[in-house]
Amino acid sequence: MLTALLAVAIGAAVLMGMMTVYRDIPEQMGREMRSYGANMIFVPAEGKTAMNLFTVESVVKEIPQEKIVGAAPWRYKSLTMNHLPLTGAGTDFLQVEKTRPYWQVDGNYPKNDNEILVGHDIAEMTKLKPGEVVNVAGKNENGKPFRQELTIAGILKTGGKEDGFVFLDMHLLNGLLETPDTVEIMELSVAAPAGELELYRQHIERDTPDIVPRLVKRITRSETTVLEKLQMLVYLVTAVILMLTMICVATTMMAMVMERRKEIGLKKAIGAENRSIVSEFLGTGIVLGMLGGCLGCVMGYFFASAISFSVFGRSVSIVPAVIVITLGLSVVVTVIACILPVRRAVRIEPALVLRGE
Incomplete structure (x- = not known):
C-alpha cells in the first residue's frame, strides 16, 4: 500500500507540476521571446x-x-x-x-x-x-x-x-x-x-x-512553433507518468487480492455479495487516490516552483483548478487501475480457496 501511495503521489506531483508550469509558459515564453524584438x-x-x-x-x-x-x-x-x-x-x-x-x-x-x-x-x-x-x-x-x-x-x-x-x-x-x-x-x-x-x-x-x-510573422511564427512543441512535450510526459502510475497501482492491488484470497473466499462463503467485494477494493482505491493526490499536490507545487524559478527566474502561483484536476485524475487513475484486480477478486470461488486449491 505504501508503494502504491508513493506511486500515486509521485504521479500527482509530476502532473500538477507540469500543469502549473505549462499554465505560465505562454506568458513567460512570450516575454522571453521579446528579446528578439518587436512582434x-x-x-x-x-x-x-x-x-x-x-x-x-x-x-x-x-x-x-x-x-x-x-x-x-x-x-x-x-x-x-x-x-x-x-x-x-x-x-x-x-x-x-x-x-x-x-x-x-x-x-x-x-x-x-x-x-x-x-x-x-x-x-x-x-x-x-x-x-x-x-x-x-x-x-x-x-x-x-x-x-x-x-x-x-x-x-x-x-x-x-x-x-x-x-x-x-x-x-x-x-x-x-x-x-x-x-x-x-x-x-x-x-x-x-x-x-x-x-x-x-x-x-x-x-x-x-x-x-x-x-x-512580425517571423517572430510570432517562431513563438507559436515553440509553444506547440512544449505543449506536445507536456502531454507526452503527463500521459507516460499517468500510465506508469496506473501500472504500479494495478500491480499492488493485484498483489493484495492474491494475498487476501482466503479472506475473500471466506466472506463470500458466509454470504458476502460481489458488490461488497467491489466496494471494498474500489473504496481502497479512492482513498489511495485522494491521499496520494493530496500529497502529490504539495510535492508538485515545490516541483513547479523549482522549475519556474530556475528557467524563468520567478515563482508560480497556486491555481485551485489545477489542484482539483490533479486530485480528480489521481482518483480516476487509481479506480481504473483497480478494475482488473477487482474482476479477479469477484471471480474467486470460495469452495476452491477454502480447500486450499
Whole structure:
C-alpha cells in the first residue's frame, strides 16, 4: 500500500507540476521571446507618410497594458553630422531598451535631449567616441535649415543597418523639424500568443483607418512553433507518468487480492455479495487516490516552483483548478487501475480457496 501511495503521489506531483508550469509558459515564453524584438508594428495608411503621435498612443492603450513590454516610436530624416551626410532616427530610448534589448551600446543610452547614439560604422569612420560633441544639421519640413550641438552618449553596434545611423530623442528631432506630433513607425513588443495578437490587429485595423497594424510573422511564427512543441512535450510526459502510475497501482492491488484470497473466499462463503467485494477494493482505491493526490499536490507545487524559478527566474502561483484536476485524475487513475484486480477478486470461488486449491 505504501508503494502504491508513493506511486500515486509521485504521479500527482509530476502532473500538477507540469500543469502549473505549462499554465505560465505562454506568458513567460512570450516575454522571453521579446528579446528578439518587436512582434507588432504600426505604419501609416496607404497614401500617407506619417501618423499622429497622440492617435498612435491612444491606440496602444487599447491593448491591455500588462501585456505591453515596450512601445517605441520611430521617425527618420536625412541629416548631416560634422558635414557628413547620414540618416537620423528619432525614437524613445527608454522604450527602445525594451523593444530592442539585443542592442549593444558602448557607453550609455541617452538620458537627456541633447544626447545621441552613433552607429558603430559612423564612429569607426569619423573616430568619434562617447562624450564628444558634434554638430547635427539639416532642414525642417518648411525647408528652413537648423543646427544643433549634441553630445555622443554611446556607440551602437548591432551588426545591421543601424550601425550606419545616428539616433536622437524623438521630441528633439520633431522639435528641429517643427512637427511635434509626428511618428512614422511604432514598434510594439506584446507578450501575447499569435492568436491574441491577430485579434488585436483586426480590432485596430477596423477602428483606426489611419493606422495599419502588422504582425512580425517571423517572430510570432517562431513563438507559436515553440509553444506547440512544449505543449506536445507536456502531454507526452503527463500521459507516460499517468500510465506508469496506473501500472504500479494495478500491480499492488493485484498483489493484495492474491494475498487476501482466503479472506475473500471466506466472506463470500458466509454470504458476502460481489458488490461488497467491489466496494471494498474500489473504496481502497479512492482513498489511495485522494491521499496520494493530496500529497502529490504539495510535492508538485515545490516541483513547479523549482522549475519556474530556475528557467524563468520567478515563482508560480497556486491555481485551485489545477489542484482539483490533479486530485480528480489521481482518483480516476487509481479506480481504473483497480478494475482488473477487482474482476479477479469477484471471480474467486470460495469452495476452491477454502480447500486450499
